[in-house]
Amino acid sequence: MVTRDDVLSTLRGVRDPELGGDIVELGMVTDVAVVDGSVDVGIALTIAECPLRNQIEEDARRRVESMPEVDQVRIRTTGMTKKQRASLMSVARARAREGAEPTKVAPTTRVIAIGSGKGGVGKSSISVNLAVAMAESGLRVGLLDADIWGFSTPRMLGVDERLEADGDTKLIVPVVARGVKLVSTGLIIETEETALMWRCLMLSKALEQFLKQVEWGELDYLIIDLPPGTGDIQMALTRMLPQAEMVVVTTPQRAAQKVAVRVADMARRSHMPIIGVIENMAGLACDCGRVHEVFGKGGGAELAEDLGVPLIASIPLDPEVVPGGDHGAPVVISGTGSPAGAALRAAAEDMVRLLPPADLETCTGRIAKMLTELEGLPA
Ligand SMILES: Nc1ncnc2c1ncn2[C@@H]1O[C@H](COP(=O)(O)OP(=O)(O)OP(=O)(O)O)[C@@H](O)[C@H]1O
Numbered sequence: 070m071v072t073r074d075d076v077l078s079t080l081r082g083v084r085d086p087e088l089g090g091d092i093v094e095l096g097m098v099t100d101v102a103v104v105d106g107s108v109d110v111g112i113a114l115t116i117a118e119c120p121l122r123n124q125i126e127e128d129a130r131r132r133v134e135s136m137p138e139v140d141q142v143r144i145r146t147t148g149m150t151k152k153q154r155a156s157l158m159s160v161a162r163a164r165a166r167e168g169a170e171p172t173k174v175a176p177t178t179r180v181i182a183i184g185s186g187k188g189g190v191g192k193s194s195i196s197v198n199l200a201v202a203m204a205e206s207g208l209r210v211g212l213l214d215a216d217i218w219g220f221s222t223p224r225m226l227g228v229d230e231r232l233e234a235d236g237d238t239k240l241i242v243p244v245v246a247r248g249v250k251l252v253s254t255g256l257i258i259e260t261e262e263t264a265l266m267w268r269c270l271m272l273s274k275a276l277e278q279f280l281k282q283v284e285w286g287e288l289d290y291l292i293i294d295l296p297p298g299t300g301d302i303q304m305a306l307t308r309m310l311p312q313a314e315m316v317v318v319t320t321p322q323r324a325a326q327k328v329a330v331r332v333a334d335m336a337r338r339s340h341m342p343i344i345g346v347i348e349n350m351a352g353l354a355c356d357c358g359r360v361h362e363v364f365g366k367g368g369g370a371e372l373a374e375d376l377g378v379p380l381i382a383s384i385p386l387d388p389e390v391v392p393g394g395d396h397g398a399p400v401v402i403s404g405t406g407s408p409a410g411a412a413l414r415a416a417a418e419d420m421v422r423l424l425p426p427a428d429l430e431t432c433t434g435r436i437a438k439m440l441t442e443l444e445g446l447p448a
């Protein structure tokens with residue numbers, strides 16, 4: 070007689086190719102019922118519209134059907150609950166951590182990747198401004214431009230220096246701009262031709278260099294400006310920096326369902342937990358006293374709700390952001406009363422609260438923080 074355990078061990082042969090584990094170990098098999106020769110299997114997918122749905126379903130069916138004494142197989146797939154998804158992520162992350170290769174980023178450094186479901190929503194502007202705001206508040210911050218071909222951070226920080234290697238260690242020394250340690254392909258290539266040469270380098274190789282050959286030193290935060298799209302870079306990142314977490318940037322446009330699916334899929338592929346959502350390009354305050362919702366309203370809150378994470382901030386559309394980015398004067402500092410600048414400064418503070426520097430999380434660090442907070446209270 071075929072037993073439930075037999076079915077489970079057969080199902081261990083079904084792998085989720087992106088997460089790199091079998092569906093039993095990943096907690097995707099929710100139930101198995103065996104009645105005589107009839108087997109009923111429940112499989113929870115990370116998202117109901119999972120692109121791998123058919124493959125996983127068919128693979129499971131084929132394997133169970135091929136078991137002796139099995140006549141009939143029924144596979145039911147469902148979408149995971151938030152709780153199931155969170156526990157799957159932690160299994161996947163633990164696996165990634167086991168195989169992590171050493172980088173020059175200290176394990177105590179908080180790594181925050183800024184990503185989005187689509188391009189042009191303000192990832193780079195937000196990465197640069199958050200990094201500068203954090204550095205201004207005295208934190209040690211690095212900014213890694215992971216947009217290897219479409220880099221924009223050097224321009225946004227007004228840097229035209231080149232990266233150089235340290236004579237002794239031979240490691241690349243980041244350029245410091247506005248208190249932020251910056252590394253970007255834009256600080257290496259000289260001309261369009263050299264840019265073309267870089268194109269030949271595998272994307273993930275370039276990223277690997279930036280993580281393994283750069284003297285990052287002691288950092289509280291490493292902000293990573295992700296390229297648009299969901300691909301190799303994100304995967305390579307988690308492989309090398311398992312502590313990386315993601316902030317998702319979106320516009321206020323509703324009907325973000327497609328974006329939500331894409332973002333959930335991206336996080337799933339890269340096993341990166343999502344810290345929260347930042348909505349960008351929200352209402353533009355006009356001198357006439359009205360607020361123009363150019364890109365709609367509510368998309369950030371909706372996406373945060375869908376993903377089960379907090380909405381960290383809503384950054385308004387602000388004409389000062391563009392020239393600030395073009396002339397290396399990020400609005401968080403240059404903004405004389407810039408609404409986007411103020412919102413970005415507040416966002417940086419909230420992120421530090423959500424994800425405090427690692428050493429503040431030690432017991433002593435926490436007690437010290439508590440005492441400081443108590444000192445601030447009226448007697
Ligand atoms: N809050 C804002 N108000 C006005 N303009 C903005 C705002 N945020 C970003 N921008 C402008 O929008 C454009 C796109 O921003 P940015 O380059 O930061 O987006 P991105 O998501 O990094 O794009 P890509 O996907 O190409 O990397 C830039 O010109 C930037 O100055």
Ligand SMILES: [Mg+2]
Nearest residue numbers: 192193216221
């Ligand atoms: Mg960008």
